[in-house]
Amino acid sequence: MVLPCELIDEVLCRLPVKYLLRFRCVSKGWCSLIDSNAFVKKHLKRALECNAGGGSIFINSGGDKFYLADLESLDDDEAVAVEVKGSLKTRLSGAVVVGAANGLVCVSKNMMNQILVINPSTRRWRKIASAPAEFPRCSCSTEISLCGFGYDDVNDDYKVVKIADCHDRGMMVIVYSLKTNSWKWIQNVPRNVDFCGYWGMFAGGALHWLATKDPNASEIVVGFDLALEQFKEIPYLVVETPTVPATGVVSDGGSLWVLEYYPDSHMDMWMMNNHSGMENENLWFKALSVEQHFVLGSFSLLKPVAFSKSGESVLLEVHISVVDRAELVWYDLKSKTVKNVKIQGIPHNFESYAYTESLVQLSKNKLLQRPSLDKPENKHQENR
Structure with a gap:
């Protein structure tokens, strides 16, 4: 049959x-x-x-080794992570993760001057074209160098955004399109804004950075819409208690989070509502608040990685500063209890990123390649 x-x-x-x-x-x-x-x-x-x-976790251990783990397997008592080997391992050596979208992971090397887009599931990779010569190469002379990666669902395109804030030329922004294999200059850039953090967090079709804005140095979230290729200002959450602690924005691949860290006390994690038309006061809601010493001793950083399939638990990356190690734990949102995740074969210190396995290809569009200047006989010989 x-x-x-x-x-x-x-x-x-x-x-x-x-x-x-x-x-x-x-x-x-x-x-x-x-x-x-x-x-x-x-x-x-x-x-x-x-x-x-099943979702997957991409684990980076200091840029030297990279691992893949199945998200559902993290419920087991002894999960196993598979190290990335072969030619892809060589390409990833010394890289840091910029971001992930639709199964593709963007990594940066050589102080953001070399960028690769990889598909960990298919083990394929693609080196993106170098930035225009007029765009400054990242160095100690550059005040701020930022980078982000995400998916433009309107144009079905994957894009890389690079931002440089130079002493002499001000802020410069360029966008790379994977579809056209080319860079584009962005003219309307934010003014009187100081960005915090290097990597733009992808959520809701935009890249996001935490920033401060003059004249009051008020905190805001700056978003870059990948379809419109425009910056937008997102009101920051309003907290009752003033805080000077470390704050930041992270993404679990689908939602944007703002982390408010109160040293020696707790960490609040706020999520942005994905529904359009929300009023400012309803734009953020507190997803969870985690007290210090709740597990594994005192933590220096918590980062949400992914939700469980049921949505009842969230996978947290916990950094323990005293012993300089990282752990993964499942945090039950209802009971506020944790379950340790033990993964064989990974180092004590790492960073993890959730991504969805996909077959998304990274080959260049043949129609966009430069026409050959060879003679006809050379073309036939090359085809043979």
Whole structure:
């Protein structure tokens, strides 16, 4: 009995990426189906909607080693992380993670002067084009160097944003498009704004940075809409108690969080409502507040990584400053209890990032490649 093509398509789009990569060898028909843009988008959409195939965690240990772990396996007593090896490991050596979107992870090397976009599930990578010569290379002479990576769902494009605030030329902003393989200058840039942090956090189709604005040095969140390629100012949350502690914005891949850290006391974690039309006072809500010494002793930083499939727990990355190590724990939002996550094979200090496994390809569009200047006979020889 031969299954209809429509039924095969529906079955395959429910499978994890690792199996689909193997099934490409079944036949030319299956290979063409799995590699098609329509199937890649359908598989990704289903994965984002119902977490088909399971979410994954990308772990970076100081830029020397990178690991992959299945999110659902972190519920087990002994989870296992797989180290990234081979040619991709060589490419990632010395890299730091910029951000992730739709299964693609962007990393930076050489002080943000070299940027790679990788798909950890397919082990494919792509080096993006160098920034324009007029854009300053990151160095100690640059006051601020920022970078961010995200997905433009309006134009179905992945973009990298670089920001440099120089002593002599002011703020300069460029945007790279993976679809066109080119950089674009942004003219309307924020004024009288000081950015905090290096990496833009991707959520809701925009990159976000915590910043302060003159003349009162009031805290705001600056967003860069990847579709409109415009900056926008987002009102900061209002807290009852004034605080001077470390604050920051992070993303779990879908939602934007603001962290308010009160040393020797607790950390409040606020989430931004994703619904448009929210009033300023309803824009942020406190998702959880974690007391010091709640687990593993005193912490120096907590970072939300991902929600569980049920949505009842959140995976937290806990940094213990006393012993200089990081841990992952499941935090139950209702009972306010924690469950330690033990992962074999990873170092004591690391950073983790959630991403959705996908088949998104990184090959350049052949229509956008420069036409060859070779003679016809050389073309035929090259084809042979």
